[in-house]
């Protein structure tokens with residue numbers, strides 16, 4: 435099954451080329467995003483007079499983990515990362531976070547948007563001159579998409595839930611052509627998808643870049659974020675250190691693709707997929723609303739390669755909110771310093787937005803569960819910073835009262851150093867299949883994917899393991915012999931729960947060809 439459609443539409447593509455020429459746009463390659471040494475010096479000279487957040491096409495080259503951390507005229511250096519000391523995390527394991535704040539838009543999701551947009555642009559499947567780009571998201575992805583669209587001079591529609599932080603809306607008003615707020619908050623993705631269907635039916639000429647099902651999202655993180663982790667690991671880890679894996683909360687499950695890359699370069703490393711305890715979909719097929727903005731949407735994204743996830747953890751959003759206050763209130767930082775956290779670390783803790791804090795806690799759970807020590811390294815991502823949530827800190831002050839030294843001590847002891855190994859599951863093949871099967875309810879029942887596609891998606895990710903294939907083969911033979919007989923014995927068939935409604939197909943007929951719905955407009 436082709437995961438990224440590369441069918442070429444010559445007429446549209448010619449128009450896209452024309453548009454890019456007119457606007458003097460240069461589209462960077464993934465290789466340049468991975469390694470800024472490959473960026474032409476002429477581009478670097480131009481960037482010296484361009485601000486990080488400016489709507490300027492050359493900023494496409496700043497969709498990179500290597501941006502010099504400054505607001506104007508920065509060049510490129512090593513990957514931006516921030517290591518959290520054990521005085522802070524309460525575990526001797528090394529927890530290292532890539533810093534998303536220094537991407538244009540203040541979050542690395544602008545890269546995921548680029549990963550979804552570019553295949554459509556270079557094939558002519560999206561015509562920036564005549565079509566609108568639609569970016570459904572819970573916040574940062576649609577900001578990234580609106581920004582990428584603005585750089586390409588095309589019209590965009592950003593869709594996000596009305597309950598997301600005020601900062602996101604204020605910024606989008608300036609960049610996106612249209613902003614649509616859908617009912618609910620963080621975990622109300624179904625309402626976003628419903629809006630996409632409404633737009634499709636509206637007759638407007640548009641292309642929907644749905645990050646939850648576009649493999650460009652996964653691909654960008656596999657290649658660019660995964661490589662950035664490798665680079666930091668090779669730079670800072672000593673000969674006795676081991677990369678034990680990545681721990682990441684999932685929204686569209688694009689970022690977690692870096693775990694698959696990390697496994698390919700550090701064999702034996704593991705990937706932990708994390709979510710909010712108040713919305714435990716991966717852990718318990720559960721649902722609910724929560725306050726960790728950017729993650730956990732009551733469904734399993736089409737692109738989540740569950741075969742590569744090794745563990746699921748759920749993080750209590752109360753702990754995340756308390757720690758956000760500890761990290762961003764003066765009383766909290768003073769307390770941390772009094773407990774031995776270096777001043778230089780305490781003063782930078784606003785680099786972690788809510789999901790960054792949840793990622794840190796996921797890594798702590800992973801470290802404690804496996805009993806990791808000082809030579810074990812776990813990588814996380816700090817997707818965005820508190821810059822995008824300062825209104826929330828004010829709101830919590832009003833809602834919960836001033837943050838006192840007592841609150842700081844309680845949060846430190848209970849939520850940070852007290853983080854335990856509860857709400858955690860090491861995934862067996864059975865668990866992976868259960869999580870993958872949940873995709874059915876969103877993607878086949880609601881979004882027009884087919885039964886055959888969902889099966890193919892799982893098969894494509896089976897490990898190349900002869901013993902496993904032999905077992906599958908033997909099981910299929912057994913099912914054929916015992917159940918799919920001339921007179922089918924469907925009662926008691928182990929595949930029955932997975933089969934489409936309507937009973938067995940009459941023998942001797944060719945199966946119907948699956949219909950494939952083209953997404954995106």
Ligand SMILES: Cc1ncc(COP(=O)(O)O)c(C=O)c1O
Pocket residue numbers: 543546572573574575683684685686687688689690727728729787789790817818
């Ligand atoms: C703040 C924040 N954290 C985490 C994520 C999750 O990343 P991904 O969608 O790649 O799983 C997102 C996604 O939008 C986000 O905005």
